[in-house]
Amino acid sequence: MSRMVKDHVIRELTERLSGADGMVAVNFEGLTVEKSEEFRGLLAEQDLSMTVVKNSLAVKAAENVGMGDVSSILGGQIA
Numbered sequence: 001m002s003r004m005v006k007d008h009v010i011r012e013l014t015e016r017l018s019g020a021d022g023m024v025a026v027n028f029e030g031l032t033v034e035k036s037e038e039f040r041g042l043l044a045e046q047d048l049s050m051t052v053v054k055n056s057l058a059v060k061a062a063e064n065v066g067m068g069d070v071s072s073i074l075g076g077q078i079a
Contacts, residue, residue, distance in 0.1 A: 023070070029076060
């Protein structure tokens with residue numbers, strides 16, 4: 001992934017997190033596409049969303065909005 005793309009992802013995620021009350025990390029390892037879509041639908045019913053990005057980019061975005069260092073909860077296949 002190029003630096004330009006990484007910067008764009010960080011900016012977009014920072015914008016989304018800046019309007020959020022918090023962030024929840026979930027391990028989606030082994031989740032089928034069908035179950036993932038079902039989960040996303042349940043989240044949407046509650047006006048929530050799930051985003052999958054590189055953990056390092058999520059850490060930077062969380063730091064940008066003052067959530068501190070979230071790297072300890074981001075490892076593996078996390079959304």
